[in-house]
Amino acid sequence: MPVAVFFGCAFIAFGPALALFVFTIAREPLRVIILIAGAFFWLLSLLLSSLVWFIAVKASNPENVSLQKGLLIFGAVFSVVLQEVFRFAYYRLLRKANEGLAAISEENLSPISVQQMAYVAGLGFGIMSGAFSMINILSDSLGPGTVGIYGDSQYYFITSAFMTMAMTLLHTFWGVVFFDGCEKRRWWVIAAVAALHLLVSGLSFLNPSYEGSLPPAYVIMVLMAAWAFFSSGGSLQTLTQVWMCKKNGVDSS
């Protein structure tokens, strides 16, 4: 049974990300590098925010449970803000790198477009975020045990898996929309992405009443998918063409 839970949750949480990686990223070396660098940037943001949280916790009274929970919430919110800041920093870095690549190449065309970089960067953030949230839980699920034996929710593993999948895909879409907003200098887009990230994260504070956190997260994910699709040049026309299996020049990834 534990092995079943392990594989089930692993595939739920990482299946889409793995598929995206294998089919769109694995073959292109430059995209792999951008992916790993994106993961690195997310990691940096996490490091800084956990440093801040750690200092706050050490400076406070460890006995006071509600204070600790408050500090945790503060830490989570700060982490979200910092992630978006690092996303912006990564955007700036990628722009510079893109210009460099374009200058060096033969036809003055960069081998990769900003939208592709946005997608890959978002996926990098998402994969790292998902991995950090889920891997320890997965390794625990392999061992013997009873979930929720002390009165906690029995659905801990499966809800974690679903939430992780949502977060991974959300980061991808946020990356696309964020970079698009930066490119077109629409700052409200950036604010909207940050606000949505805060919203999803904030909804997770309602756990373990999963009705409040999971379905809204998935609704937001679908909305973000649509937004990302349209902002990267897709349209209903291209969608129908995909359905009709017609070859089209527009790459809406």
Added chain:
Amino acid sequence: TMDFMEIHQNNVSSEGAEPRRRTSESGERGRGETELNGQPPSARPIPATVTEDDEDEELTLKYGAKHVIMLFVPVTLCMVVVVATIKSVSFYTQNDGQQLIYTPFREDTETVGQRALNSILNAAIMISVIVVMTLVLVLLYKYRCYKVIHGWLFISSLLLLFFFSFIYLGEVFKTYNVAMDYFTLAVIIWNFGVVGMICIHWKGPLRLQQAYLIMISALMALVFIKYLPEWTSWLILAVISVYDLLAVLCPKGPLRILVETAQERNEPIFPALIYSSTMVWLVGMADNVETRKNNTSSSSEPENPASPGQQSEDDGGFTSAWVGQQQQQLGNLQSTEESRREVQQMPSARPPADPADDEERGVKLGLGDFIFYSMLVGKASATASGDWNTTLACFVAILIGLCLTLLLLAIFKKALPALPISITFGLVFYFATDNLVRPFMDQLALHQFYI
């Protein structure tokens, strides 16, 4: 070890340089030859060099990403093997009380101060052993005692491929409770070892050779993880990156001397610890076979188990020198004058074989780098209480360090050590993740908050 990715001063990095530039450049060095590559130097057009520069730079960057991935994959594989072994086979995380003779001081002392002192002493002893061995190696090479070095490398690869893999296999069987008789085991080990020796020291399929190199790097890293106590190993990692930096970049650094000696002599070095991502085939070169043989033979070398530290150090020296030599070789045939003229007579526009050559021209990374990267990640997974998060963070940090090192390589086009940046990132992320991120993520997971 001090293995590093080296770019010969004259040569553009192995990432997509063109042979013509190397030929002309290495020809210009002269080296006491009256005829430079069979043509007087004035025949070489000056503007061509400039365009070569741009095109080389473009080629370098165009092929840079591909070669970074060519290194990411083996490094990742090595780390995966090490982490998988650490997590499943408990032998390598058990404290048997044994330690290497180079780290005589024990770390299970009563006070923290005593432990710190012991680990510093251990690290100091290990590093001085490594420095001494590197110097011995440079001296041996300088005074042309090739047979000694050859024999030593041969014996160490023998020990690694047979003895260490026998121990490893034994422990794996113990972990999974597999019943195995000695006859079958003997046959397996014999075949594994002999094929390994052939692939490493002579010729073999490229993928098999790469697989063997990854396996022996992983074995060596596991030995280090088992026998080096905790604080000692972190200190050794830190000090070795500093030493790597100094040995490669300082004018009097032993590795630099080794490389320069190899360049002066214009000769191939014996098989050393180096992972190469491709075979080098140069169209129209007379010593195709010899180049290939040198490439294959130099692609691996196990470490002497009795002296792991110094071995890796020596191999590091070999590696860099060998790399330099290999780069040298690609452009400058050290065999015959005819082949040199042959190359020179290739059409002056970039030869059509070039793209193929660029594709074929892979990157090389010393096995010592593999060993220390895997040792860091393995130690992180063995000792960190944050478990997988720490391992993952170190893994990403090392890959990014490798990427940055390759970028610097492409920019500066000279010999660079591969250890410092990656190990620094790895160490920083290990300690930061283990102490700061782990409690934060634990608390978040406890409440099921998501960030």
